[in-house]
Amino acid sequence: MRVLGIDPGLTRCGVGVVEGEVGRPLTLVDVGVIRTSSSLAVPERLVSIERGIEAWLEEHQPDAVAIERVFARSDVSTVMGTAQASGIAMVVAARRGLRVALHTPSEVKAAVSGSGRADKSQVGLMVTRILRLDAPPKPADAADALALAITQIWRGGAQARLDAALAAAGRNR
Amino acid sequence: MRVLGIDPGLTRCGVGVVEGEVGRPLTLVDVGVIRTSSSLAVPERLVSIERGIEAWLEEHQPDAVAIERVFARSDVSTVMGTAQASGIAMVVAARRGLRVALHTPSEVKAAVSGSGRADKSQVGLMVTRILRLDAPPKPADAADALALAITQIWRGGAQARLDAALAAAGRNR
Numbered sequence: 172m173r174v175l176g177i178d179p180g181l182t183r184c185g186v187g188v189v190e191g192e193v194g195r196p197l198t199l200v201d202v203g204v205i206r207t208s209s210s211l212a213v214p215e216r217l218v219s220i221e222r223g224i225e226a227w228l229e230e231h232q233p234d235a236v237a238i239e240r241v242f243a244r245s246d247v248s249t250v251m252g253t254a255q256a257s258g259i260a261m262v263v264a265a266r267r268g269l270r271v272a273l274h275t276p277s278e279v280k281a282a283v284s285g286s287g288r289a290d291k292s293q294v295g296l297m298v299t300r301i302l303r304l305d306a307p308p309k310p311a312d313a314a315d316a317l318a319l320a321i322t323q324i325w326r327g328g329a330q331a332r333l334d335a336a337l338a339a340a341g342r343n344r
Numbered sequence: 345m346r347v348l349g350i351d352p353g354l355t356r357c358g359v360g361v362v363e364g365e366v367g368r369p370l371t372l373v374d375v376g377v378i379r380t381s382s383s384l385a386v387p388e389r390l391v392s393i394e395r396g397i398e399a400w401l402e403e404h405q406p407d408a409v410a411i412e413r414v415f416a417r418s419d420v421s422t423v424m425g426t427a428q429a430s431g432i433a434m435v436v437a438a439r440r441g442l443r444v445a446l447h448t449p450s451e452v453k454a455a456v457s458g459s460g461r462a463d464k465s466q467v468g469l470m471v472t473r474i475l476r477l478d479a480p481p482k483p484a485d486a487a488d489a490l491a492l493a494i495t496q497i498w499r500g501g502a503q504a505r506l507d508a509a510l511a512a513a514g515r516n517r
């Protein structure tokens with residue numbers, strides 16, 4: 172299973188592709204950041220983000236896309252741009268028929284580090300270990316995108332096994 | 345000048361097309377609402393909104409698009425969906441090379457009613473008078489979309505005249 176993780180943002184969208192399945196070592200496929208200039212108007216910045224994500228989907232052909240769930244309680248000055256960027260990410264993935272999963276920051280922290288209250292550097296370190304990298308990916312948005320992809324493989328995989336077990340139990344009833 | 349006004353929302357996006365210019369009577373071209381079912385996942389709802397706005401642009405070929413500017417201070421339970429829908433509206437317009445203008449609710453109220461603190465029903469009444477309709481357009485989202493389009497024609501037109509005057513003044517210096 173190959174997942175594109177997206178940490179949405181108007182200035183920087185972290186993007187990271189991870190391949191693997193539950194119970195096996197995961198592999199880093201690619202990681203990066205889609206940047207847009209604050210000198211552009213917001214509509215143009217969103218179009219750049221749309222094109223950037225399209226290019227990542229085209230190049231890596233993931234099976235699913237995992238996007239950070241944005242909350243209204245986040246930092247007010249940037250939350251609107253983040254929400255808009257996350258909407259663009261959802262549309263680009265969904266109109267290709269890809270599965271789109273949203274994970275909260277604490278779900279991601281809990282999945283990769285075992286604690287929903289882990290800090291940025293702990294998440295970066297765990298991503299480094301899980302993907303057997305030499306150093307934490309930078310900037311933090313890139314590491315967060317990989318953490319989102321890892322979360323989706325682990326949680327999505329667990330959900331798929333649960334669904335299969337429930338279906339089998341239903342057949343044996 | 346023909347403007348598509350969009351009052352963004354995840355459940356209901358008001359859309360209204362107005363034609364005219366500053367100092368002349370304005371004409372209603374079309375008005376409606378793009379609705380998405382709350383039983384669908386957010387990515388699918390955003391794809392429906394994208395398709396709906398595309399269809400309105402395709403049918404009416406406006407010269408510009410005016411979208412309500414969303415603020416973080418709005419109702420927390422719906423503001424994320426509204427921000428995402430507004431992002432989709434911006435992208436759909438901007439990638440066609442259309443001018444995208446954002447107006448705050450008070451700018452719209454001030455433009456159509458003379459007061460930034462007018463209520464919903466006053467805005468509906470003023471839209472009815474300005475466009476010489478028999479009754480206020482319903483629901484309120486549809487009336488708001490028309491008010492956005494009217495605001496853009498009046499403010500955008502004034503801006504264009506100001507730009508022309510400044511350019512002329514520059515030439516005569």
